[in-house]
Amino acid sequence: MKYTQEELEIVNAIENNEAKEVPFDNKALQAMAEESLEYLNEKKQISLNLKKIDLDFIKAKAKEIGIPYQSIIQALVHNYRENKIELKL
Numbered sequence: 001m002k003y004t005q006e007e008l009e010i011v012n013a014i015e016n017n018e019a020k021e022v023p024f025d026n027k028a029l030q031a032m033a034e035e036s037l038e039y040l041n042e043k044k045q046i047s048l049n050l051k052k053i054d055l056d057f058i059k060a061k062a063k064e065i066g067i068p069y070q071s072i073i074q075a076l077v078h079n080y081r082e083n084k085i086e087l088k089l
Contacts, residue, residue, distance in 0.1 A: 048073075 003011065013019045055069075062069035079085045
């Protein structure tokens with residue numbers, strides 16, 4: 001495994017009992033967490049070709065439920081990514 005210079009310095013410090021405690025920076029950690037959440041919740045617009053009959057079905061279901069049809073498509077993709085639904089081809 002290749003280490004960066006910074007990682008090598010950390011490993012060497014630990015191995016030589018020279019590691020130093022550093023103050024906990026809660027603000028920096030919070031900023032990183034916020035950036036991560038921002039990334040995870042970021043949406044990307046795409047173009048998608050669907051069969052008209054499939055899109056009409058999704059739109060009808062969305063209207064029945066009272067939500068935008070894009071929400072159904074997003075939920076399908078998300079649930080597939082989370083292994084909550086299985087794709088059969």
